[in-house]
Amino acid sequence: MSINNKLLTFLERQLGPSKRYTGEEHYFKCPLCQRADNKKKLAIKLDPNAKDKDGNSIYLHWHCWRDTSHKGTNIFQLLKKIKVGPEIYEQLKNILGKGTGLQNFDNVIQSLQNDNRKPYAKVRGLPEEFFPLSTVRDNPHYKNAYRYVIKDRGLSDEDIFKYNVGYCETGKYSGYIIIPSYDDDMNVNYFIARSFYNSPVKHKNPPFKKDVVFNEIFVNWKEPIILCEGGFDMIAIKRNAIPILGKYIQKNLKLKILKNNVKDIYIALDKDAIKDSIKIIEEFLRNDINIHFVQLTDKDPSKLGFNSVWKLIKQSIQMDFRGLIKLKLQTK
Numbered sequence: 001m002s003i004n005n006k007l008l009t010f011l012e013r014q015l016g017p018s019k020r021y022t023g024e025e026h027y028f029k030c031p032l033c034q035r036a037d038n039k040k041k042l043a044i045k046l047d048p049n050a051k052d053k054d055g056n057s058i059y060l061h062w063h064c065w066r067d068t069s070h071k072g073t074n075i076f077q078l079l080k081k082i083k084v085g086p087e088i089y090e091q092l093k094n095i096l097g098k099g100t101g102l103q104n105f106d107n108v109i110q111s112l113q114n115d116n117r118k119p120y121a122k123v124r125g126l127p128e129e130f131f132p133l134s135t136v137r138d139n140p141h142y143k144n145a146y147r148y149v150i151k152d153r154g155l156s157d158e159d160i161f162k163y164n165v166g167y168c169e170t171g172k173y174s175g176y177i178i179i180p181s182y183d184d185d186m187n188v189n190y191f192i193a194r195s196f197y198n199s200p201v202k203h204k205n206p207p208f209k210k211d212v213v214f215n216e217i218f219v220n221w222k223e224p225i226i227l228c229e230g231g232f233d234m235i236a237i238k239r240n241a242i243p244i245l246g247k248y249i250q251k252n253l254k255l256k257i258l259k260n261n262v263k264d265i266y267i268a269l270d271k272d273a274i275k276d277s278i279k280i281i282e283e284f285l286r287n288d289i290n291i292h293f294v295q296l297t298d299k300d301p302s303k304l305g306f307n308s309v310w311k312l313i314k315q316s317i318q319m320d321f322r323g324l325i326k327l328k329l330q331t332k
Contacts, residue, residue: 004046006095009162011044014084016186017217023047030064031082041066044075090135125188125208129171130178134161141169145177148196154305159235163215167196175199179231181214190214192231192245211250214243221260226294226313227280228268232302237268237309244269247276249283258287266313268294268301274331281319281327292316293327 004024011028012018018026019040024047027040044062052058062078063071072078079088131137133146134157145167149155155165166178175197181190189212193204213219214231219240226241227249228234234241244250247269257265265284269277281291294316301309317323 007046010095030070032070033066094135126180127168127171127173129168130166132164132166145196153232153302163235182217184216210245211252213253213256224264226266226268228301229270233300236301236306247273249280264290266292266294266316270300271296278327281324291319293319
């Protein structure tokens, strides 16, 4: 993933979805205008070679076309105005690195830590102890968490960054990998917590309702969607995958599918969940949606990996009521 792609993903995580206009200028909804409409008026230059008429660099300059007082020559200024926590600056530091003309990372972070104003809050909805794995720490907990997601779960550094995968060293979720879920307004609405040590409790549910569309920010309702079981399955499938966080469809997810007139759904639940798959197939066949049943092996998508699971998805069977009866007979 290029620096610009990482940077755009980072900015969209803080500001919401963007729209690209010319070159590497992207427009976002301005967080300083506090307007209810969805018009994207905040322009940010992502081109490190961009110059103004006097030949000065305007890399990461930002300005709002609606309110001309909302502008700055440095992306740090905007982040400070929207009161992000110091860990966000650390993420930006890791993305940009050296040689970009923005090398005052440590000074900015230090000034935040020494700021006498009210402390910056963590991302609402995540555990206070949450720390992103995209920001390197030199301690055994970080190394064990990173090794678990890379070696045991097959994630890449791009996956870690894109989905903001993190972990906790202390607190209720100490020793757990955290996969956040963001709604279409970029708010955390749920998260998955999975132990990366040999804990007898592998999963811990957050104190939120599970009735969400997990990571809706990555869902394109105009394209076929793939229903899977868990967060690691979603990351392995990558493209338009939605974990149902269990064995049945939550009400909100079903309503979103119907409201957005989704044409095709692929069911990719684990092999031991055929009866649950049948219930989902029945549910959506009644609504004239094309349902494709993905016949998984003994391994779930997160164990199969991207290439193998997509081979099975492409070989999936489109279901009708005759096929549904055959599938039911297989479970007896």
